[in-house]
Amino acid sequence: MRVSVVQHGNDADPQRNLERSEHWIREAAARQAQLVLLPELHRSLYFCQQEDTAAFDLAEPVPGPTTEWLASLAGELGLVIVGSVFEKRAEGLYHNTAVVLDRDGSLAGCYRKMHIPEDPGFHEKFYFTPGDAFTSSGRSGFEPVETSLGRLGVLVCWDQWYPEAARLMALAGARMLLYPAAIGWEPGDAADEKTRQLEAWMTVQRGHGIANTLPVLVANRTGFEAGPAYSDGIDFWGNSFIAGPQGEILARGADAEDGVLLADLEPGSPERLRRIWPFFRDRRIDAYEGLRKRYHD
Numbered sequence: 152m153r154v155s156v157v158q159h160g161n162d163a164d165p166q167r168n169l170e171r172s173e174h175w176i177r178e179a180a181a182r183q184a185q186l187v188l189l190p191e192l193h194r195s196l197y198f199c200q201q202e203d204t205a206a207f208d209l210a211e212p213v214p215g216p217t218t219e220w221l222a223s224l225a226g227e228l229g230l231v232i233v234g235s236v237f238e239k240r241a242e243g244l245y246h247n248t249a250v251v252l253d254r255d256g257s258l259a260g261c262y263r264k265m266h267i268p269e270d271p272g273f274h275e276k277f278y279f280t281p282g283d284a285f286t287s288s289g290r291s292g293f294e295p296v297e298t299s300l301g302r303l304g305v306l307v308c309w310d311q312w313y314p315e316a317a318r319l320m321a322l323a324g325a326r327m328l329l330y331p332a333a334i335g336w337e338p339g340d341a342a343d344e345k346t347r348q349l350e351a352w353m354t355v356q357r358g359h360g361i362a363n364t365l366p367v368l369v370a371n372r373t374g375f376e377a378g379p380a381y382s383d384g385i386d387f388w389g390n391s392f393i394a395g396p397q398g399e400i401l402a403r404g405a406d407a408e409d410g411v412l413l414a415d416l417e418p419g420s421p422e423r424l425r426r427i428w429p430f431f432r433d434r435r436i437d438a439y440e441g442l443r444k445r446y447h448d
Contacts, residue, residue, distance in 0.1 A: 152300060152416045154327075154366075155184035156402070157193075158391040159409040160374030165194045165209070169220060172234075175411045180228040182413055185254075186300055188233045190372040190391075191308050191333040192247070195237070200378040200385065202277045210239035214258055218250050226256025231298050233305055235331045237278075238263070247279045249305045249331055251296040260296035264307035265316060272337065272378060272385055275309070293319035301326040301418075304365070308332040311352070311369070315442070317359035322431075326421065327366040328359060334371060335387035349388055357398040364424040366416050367394045373407055396420050 157175040161168045172193050179187045192198075194217055198206040211217060217236050225232045231254055238248040238261075247264040263282030267275045282292045293316055295302035304325025310316045311330045320328060334352060336345045360367035373389040391404040393414040401414035425431060441447060 152186070152418055153182075153184050154186045154188075154368060154393060154414055154416055155179035155182070156188045156368050156370045156391045156393055156404070156412045157410075158190060158371055158373050158389050158404045158412075159193070160387070161193065161196050161372060161376070163196055168194050169217070171409070173224060175409070176224055176230075176232065177228070179411045179413065180230055182411070184230060184411075184413055186231040186233070187411075188329050188368045188370045189235060189331060190370045191235045191331040192237060193235055193331075193372070196376055197333050197372070197385065197387075199275050199278060200272050200376070200382060202274050206278065207239075207245065210237045210245050212240075213238045213248055213250060213261055218252070218258060221250065222252045222256040222258060225252035225254060229254050231259075231300050231303075233303065233329055233331065235307070240280075244280055245278055246282065247275065247307055249307050249329075251298060251303060251305060253298050255299075259298045262294075262296065262305040262307065263292070264310060265292055266309045266313055268309045272382055291319060291323065293323065295320055295323050295325040304328045306330050308334060311356050311359075314359060314362065317363055317365075321363035321365055325363075325365060327368060327416070328356075328363070330356060330367070330369045332369060332371040332391075333387065335385040338375070338383045338386050345388075349390060353390065353392065357394050357400075360394050360396055361398045362430060364396045364421045364428060364430065366396050366420075367392075369393075371404075373404075373409055396424055 232252045238246040249262045251259040253259040265282045269276040304320030372387045378384040393402045402412035
């Protein structure tokens with residue numbers, strides 16, 4: 152299976168950002184990709200650098216304009232597209248939502264970001280409600296999306312730091328882990344600190360793949376985006392990557408260059424590896440009750 156990851160910068164024009172995404176989607180299709188992963192919130196600037204009620208005007212329903220646009224491309228090009236939408240679920244109820252369009256242009260499913268950060272420059276709790284722990288059908292919020300290419304374990308950005316999220320997706324039958332992201336450096340950070348942050352980000356996601364013997368696809372945005380007057384903005388660090396189920400890097404983007412990454416995945420590798428690394432067999436499910444506690448006082 153040939154998979155691809157897109158990374159690109161954004162500006163304040165949503166239509167121009169969609170055209171950027173489309174350019175790279177078409178490039179991936181021309182290079183025989185069967186699946187394309189786009190970065191988090193690829194239709195807009197990263198508006199979460201400040202709390203601004205006007206930014207809610209960017210939100211849209213699912214399905215809605217961006218979903219329909221992605222569906223048209225997926226159907227025309229015959230590939231699976233994983234995109235990202237600032238979803239308006241109801242008045243006053245918004246989500247950071249990954250949408251999955253199948254090769255026939257249908258909406259295969261969506262995933263609403265479960266872990267919502269609140270840090271300087273990343274005021275996501277102001278905008279996003281966490282995904283439901285259980286959907287209206289009774290399924291877990293960490294439910295893979297069924298597609299013609301198999302079950303996709305789609306998570307979003309801040310979810311990438313949580314091994315529980317990746318494990319639950321794997322236990323529910325995901326065949327790969329996919330993370331659209333919007334993460335970068337504060338421009339004033341020292342060079343060695345920037346290196347530590349980037350390496351930690353890549354290492355933890357590769358570790359999720361290793362622990363669950365699954366490939367990992369990560370799509371990050373690029374470029375500098377100015378913040379409010381009291382901040383230095385964010386320098387999004389790119390470095391999107393595709394890793395195999397043993398953590399091996401199959402493709403990696405640069406810090407600041409837009410582009411598409413491609414890699415060929417071996418469909419049977421999770422089964423083969425789980426026979427020699429039986430992590431699921433040896434889990435002590437009788438001893439993990441403490442994971443349901445916030446902290447052990």
